[in-house]
Amino acid sequence: METTKSTAMDFSKETLKALDDYIESLDDKQGLLIHILHKAQELFGYLPQDLQLYIARKLDIPAAKVFGVVSFYSFFAQEKRGKHNVSICMGTACFVQGAERVYDALRSALGVEAGGTSEDGLFTLNAVRCIGACGLAPVALIDDKVFGHLSEEKIKDIIKEYREGMQDEDQYAESAV
Amino acid sequence: METVKITINDIELRVPKGRTILEAAKMIDIQIPTLCYLNMEGFHIANQTSSCRVCLVEVVGRAALVPSCSEKVTEGMVIRTDSAKAVAARRMSVELLLSNHPKECLTCQKNLECELQSLAQRLGITDIGFEGEMMNYEIDHSSLSLVKNPNKCIMCRRCETMCNEVQTCGILSAISRGFDAYVGPAFHLDMVDTSCTFCGQCVAVCPTGALTEVNNVRDVVDALNDPSKHVVAQVAPAIRVAIGEMFDMDPGTITTGQLATSLRRLGFDGVFDTDFAADLTILEEASELVHRIKHGGRLPILTSCCPAWVRFFEHQFPDLLDVPSTCKSPQMMMGTIVKTYYAEKLNIDPKDLVVVSIMPCLAKKAEAARMEMDVDSMHNVDLVLSTREFGAMLKEAGTNFAHLPSSDFDSILGESTGAAVIFGTTGGVIEAAVRTAYEWLTGEVLKNVNFEQLRGLEGIRSATVKIGDMDLNIGIAHELGNARKLLEEIRQGKSHYHAIEIMACPGGCIGGGGQPYHHGDMEIIRKRQEAIYREDAGKTKRKSHENQEVLKLYEEYLGEPYGEMAHKLLHTKYTAKDRI
Numbered sequence: 001m002e003t004t005k006s007t008a009m010d011f012s013k014e015t016l017k018a019l020d021d022y023i024e025s026l027d028d029k030q031g032l033l034i035h036i037l038h039k040a041q042e043l044f045g046y047l048p049q050d051l052q053l054y055i056a057r058k059l060d061i062p063a064a065k066v067f068g069v070v071s072f073y074s075f076f077a078q079e080k081r082g083k084h085n086v087s088i089c090m091g092t093a094c095f096v097q098g099a100e101r102v103y104d105a106l107r108s109a110l111g112v113e114a115g116g117t118s119e120d121g122l123f124t125l126n127a128v129r130c131i132g133a134c135g136l137a138p139v140a141l142i143d144d145k146v147f148g149h150l151s152e153e154k155i156k157d158i159i160k161e162y163r164e165g166m167q168d169e170d171q172y173a174e175s176a177v
Numbered sequence: 178m179e180t181v182k183i184t185i186n187d188i189e190l191r192v193p194k195g196r197t198i199l200e201a202a203k204m205i206d207i208q209i210p211t212l213c214y215l216n217m218e219g220f221h222i223a224n225q226t227s228s229c230r231v232c233l234v235e236v237v238g239r240a241a242l243v244p245s246c247s248e249k250v251t252e253g254m255v256i257r258t259d260s261a262k263a264v265a266a267r268r269m270s271v272e273l274l275l276s277n278h279p280k281e282c283l284t285c286q287k288n289l290e291c292e293l294q295s296l297a298q299r300l301g302i303t304d305i306g307f308e309g310e311m312m313n314y315e316i317d318h319s320s321l322s323l324v325k326n327p328n329k330c331i332m333c334r335r336c337e338t339m340c341n342e343v344q345t346c347g348i349l350s351a352i353s354r355g356f357d358a359y360v361g362p363a364f365h366l367d368m369v370d371t372s373c374t375f376c377g378q379c380v381a382v383c384p385t386g387a388l389t390e391v392n393n394v395r396d397v398v399d400a401l402n403d404p405s406k407h408v409v410a411q412v413a414p415a416i417r418v419a420i421g422e423m424f425d426m427d428p429g430t431i432t433t434g435q436l437a438t439s440l441r442r443l444g445f446d447g448v449f450d451t452d453f454a455a456d457l458t459i460l461e462e463a464s465e466l467v468h469r470i471k472h473g474g475r476l477p478i479l480t481s482c483c484p485a486w487v488r489f490f491e492h493q494f495p496d497l498l499d500v501p502s503t504c505k506s507p508q509m510m511m512g513t514i515v516k517t518y519y520a521e522k523l524n525i526d527p528k529d530l531v532v533v534s535i536m537p538c539l540a541k542k543a544e545a546a547r548m549e550m551d552v553d554s555m556h557n558v559d560l561v562l563s564t565r566e567f568g569a570m571l572k573e574a575g576t577n578f579a580h581l582p583s584s585d586f587d588s589i590l591g592e593s594t595g596a597a598v599i600f601g602t603t604g605g606v607i608e609a610a611v612r613t614a615y616e617w618l619t620g621e622v623l624k625n626v627n628f629e630q631l632r633g634l635e636g637i638r639s640a641t642v643k644i645g646d647m648d649l650n651i652g653i654a655h656e657l658g659n660a661r662k663l664l665e666e667i668r669q670g671k672s673h674y675h676a677i678e679i680m681a682c683p684g685g686c687i688g689g690g691g692q693p694y695h696h697g698d699m700e701i702i703r704k705r706q707e708a709i710y711r712e713d714a715g716k717t718k719r720k721s722h723e724n725q726e727v728l729k730l731y732e733e734y735l736g737e738p739y740g741e742m743a744h745k746l747l748h749t750k751y752t753a754k755d756r757i
Contacts (some may be wrong), residue, residue: 049364053757056363062347063363063757064371071353 011051015043020058029059033069037076046077082117082124084162086110087141091130098151099138103127105152106140109159122163183254198234198245198256209234209258210267210296212274213333214246215382215697219634220656220683224338224382229331230270231296234258242266268300274331276307278385285329285386290694292384293331314359319367321546322375322539323390327359330387336360336379344657344681346489348373360387363757372492372756374657376485376681377539377563377690382697390539390691394566394573400531400559401444408531409447409519410440411511411590414455414601415537415686416564418708422693422701423568424578429704431712434583436535439576441584447519450586451534452593454511455600455609457730458482459721461504461747462606463613464739466676470618470647475499477652477667477674480606482506484544485681487751489657494664495753503748505557507600508534508541509550511590512557513746518734519590527553533560535567537601537689540681549749563691592726595626595712595719602709603655603685604631604638607678611642611649612720619645626719634684634706637662639674652677655685 022039026032036055041047047070056063070076088094088103106125110118114127133139136148140155147158180191185202192201202209213229216222227244234245237255242263245256257263275297282288317325332351337360340349348371352361362371380388400408421430440448466478479501481487490497505513512534516527534541544550545558562570571578585591596612599605608631615623630640631651636659642649652674654660660679666672682688687705688695695701713719721727735742 052363057756062341062350064347064350064352064361065341067363068350068352072351 011044016054019043019055023055023058030061033059033061033066034073037066037070041076046080048078048080079115079124080117083122084124084142085126086123086159087126087128087131089129089131089133089137089139089141090127091134091137093130093134094138097137101152102138102140102150102155105155106159109156120163123159181250181252181254183250183252183256185256186259192250194250196250198236198243198248198250198254198258199232201250202234202245202256202258207258209245210271210299211246212271212292212296212331212384213335215333215335215338217683217697217699219699219703221636222338222343222683224333224335226334229274229333231267231274233263233266233270235260235263268302271296271300271302272305272307275302275305276309277311278331279311279328286324286389286392287383287386291386292696294385310356312359317361317368318391319369320373320375320543321391322542323368323377323380323388325361325368326387326389327361328387329385330360331385332358332360333384334360335382335384336388339378339382342658343683344374344376344378344489345661346372346374346376346493346657349379366757370757372488372754374485374488374492374681375540375543375690376657378682379690380539381682381688381690381692381694390563390566391542392566393542393560393562394570396560397533397562397570400533405529406531407446407523407525407529408444408533409449409515410445410533410535411449411451411454411508411515412436412440412535412586413451413508413537413541413686414598414605414709415689415692415705416535416567417598417712418601418687418705419537419692420564420568421579423565423572426579427704428701429708431708432578433712434585435578435581437586438581438584439571439578440535442576442581443570443574445533447515447590448587449511449515449590450593450597451507451511452597452600453586453590453724453726454507454514455597456592456594456721456724456727457510457514457747458504458507458600458606459596459609459613460727460731460738461510461743462502463610463617463721465502465504466610466614467617468739470675477650477672477677478502479676480610480678481749482600482606483540483680483686484538484547485540486657486660486679487544488540488754489660489681490664491751491754492756493661494668497664497667498751498753500667501751503750505550505747505749506541506544507597508536508561509544509557509749510747512545512559513550513552514590514730516552516555516557517746518730521734522589527555531560532558533562534558535562535564537564537686537692538682539563539690541691547749549752552746564689564693565691568693589726589729592724593716594721594724595714595716596721597724598712598716599709601686602632602706603680604633604653604678605685605709606680607631607651607653607676609721610676611644611651613722614649615642615644616720616722618647621645623720627714632710634703649676650674654678655680655688656683657681 052066056066117124138150139148179194212231215224225247227247232245233242235257312328314327417433421432481502512532520527542561596609608628638653684702688702
């Protein structure tokens with residue numbers, strides 16, 4: 001292919017305008033790439049390639065540079081994410097306490113591998129390194145809530161309750177150590 | 178100049194403030210191995226990422242070893258480059274690099290030119306103490322110019338320095354992190370899908386085989402072995418002052434006569450000089466310049482000989498496509514004339530002709546396949562070899578290149594003037610154009626053909642040349658970052674130039690991406706440039722419009738310069754492209 005094409009983004013004009021306005025408000029646009037990417041992810045939920053290219057052209061910097069930054073930081077998502085972010089800790093302590101069985105239960109409950117998003121668009125599954133809550137091992141995060149002392153049954157119930165919209169998570173949630 | 182007193186390996190010395198330990202050590206002939214470090218002195222190009230840890234030295238009083246390539250000297254610093262600790266650490270750095278590097282040196286294109294290989298040899302590494310996971314990336318064969326093999330990459334970032342800082346193309350970046358990190362384009366794109374200009378400067382500085390040219394030697398050998406094919410060669414001006422380096426000749430040795438002889442011995446049926454087509458280019462380009470001046474056309478006019486430059490403006494300045502000259506490059510003009518005029522003269526079906534170019538350039542490989550260049554749906558040039566590939570071909574054949582007798586290029590496409598040979602250096606194309614435009618615009622004979630004010634190696638140069646009662650403002654840029662500055666001026670309507678010459682590579686074609694590796698020694702580029710001007714000065718004819726074979730070509734075949742036939746065969750068009 002000689003000419004590269006930029007596919008049209010199907011993002012709403014309003015959201016794009018919000019991003020444009022944010023970029024316009026900055027003095028050092030090129031120097032604040034990470035801030036702009038944060039804002040873009042906040043607005044769009046993730047950073048697809050078209051959006052990265054859009055930002056690169058807007059800032060007049062190479063797309064490779066934007067992609068380099070996006071691919072470097074695990075915070076930035078390039079795939080569409082589910083409504084809830086499920087992160088299962090696979091650190092040593094959790095692993096010893098049976099995190100792998102919990103992880104397997106999650107995979108089967110959500111029907112995806114790590115990094116994937118469930119078909120109903122509700123959950124994105126991540127396998128992460130130690131989150132510093134070893135006393136609660138095995139532990140998982142759903143968005144910013146911590147769920148500790150998990151078992152296969154317990155995690156299945158939590159997912160089920162999220163699905164049913166019964167988000168009375170407090171009976172399970174415990175504060176991180 | 179402010180200096181500081183330091184001690185290196187028990188030797189006391191004073192060093193200008195701001196120097197690195199590596200530079201200070203060099204002053205007293207102390208060798209410290211380096212790998213990622215590259216300093217192209219005089220060209221303001223340096224790669225100092227301190228990423229390879231091969232140049233570690235001990236600074237007394239400091240717990241950690243320091244990379245000498247970037248650590249600056251300070252008053253009273255006591256340095257040991259030869260302590261057991263430093264030597265062991267440097268060795269370990271190289272062993273770690275080798276632990277994740279394919280051990281296929283025998284069949285690697287960079288064999289004996291690889292800086293990692295020579296480092297391993299220098300440090301006497303015969304055993305690698307580490308074993309572990311190896312990188313396993315797909316090799317990018319997508320383009321016609323260069324091959325990118327991330328598995329051989331040592332993350333020195335020299336290619337990024339060339340692509341991003343010098344050429345301002347920004348194609349290459351470090352992608353991902355940790356063990357998964359590699360150097361590549363945005364979104365894991367293939368190189369061919371990016372706005373890469375294929376200038377090949379990343380290849381010119383890559384210390385290993387991670388970036389190499391697409392090797393077309395086997396295709397050329399196959400063509401030579403095919404009795405149904407009439408194979409002709411053309412040699413670009415910059416080859417004759419560089420290829421000798423591959424045969425232990427001094428940089429800047431002129432080997433024009435040996436080139437013609439060597440090509441004939443390899444079995445080429447026609448041995449032509451791209452210089453002939455350079456003279457032809459000047460007749461077209463000077464006509465276009467004169468036409469634009471006389472008819473109030475778009476000014477400035479930009480030269481269009483450099484295919485990396487052409488891709489650069491198509492991708493980066495698609496709004497300015499009417500500014501460059503429409504002239505094909507000399508390589509493409511030669512190909513076109515071979516497949517039309519020459520084919521007719523010899524009564525050969527153009528389909529049986531194979532045109533092989535020997536070029537200092539990797540972008541020429543991609544240029545040969547540009548559809549915009551085709552005549553009657555046929556490529557003008559079939560195969561392009563870099564100087565390095567052609568040198569390798571001669572070595573394989575056992576050619577004693579340095580001692581070959583001289584011979585001339587073949588008539589009817591072999592004559593050339595001094596104006597053509599200077600196409601090989603920055604400033605040369607525009608000087609050649611001025612020599613002809615002067616005589617055409619004034620009707621007077623130009624007595625002194627040396628336009629010294631256009632020569633040199635500064636990145637951007639400008640001069641005003643008096644032509645009759647007209648002041649012709651000329652701009653010259655080499656390296657695409659410098660070209661960008663002149664293009665931005667045009668875009669903003671601030672350019673005061675009538676004509677601008679652009680070449681993508683440092684020094685022009687003499688520093689092309691396909692030339693023998695300079696390994697950071699820029700004195701080599703200077704010597705090549707001196708040789709180019711020496712060759713020009715030694716020519717009896719030094720103005721393109723005095724080339725008798727070119728004039729005969731117009732008389733017998735093309736008609737008027739910039740006329741209808743010339744337009745059909747020798748001019749091209751440009752296509753706006755996206756930037757990515």
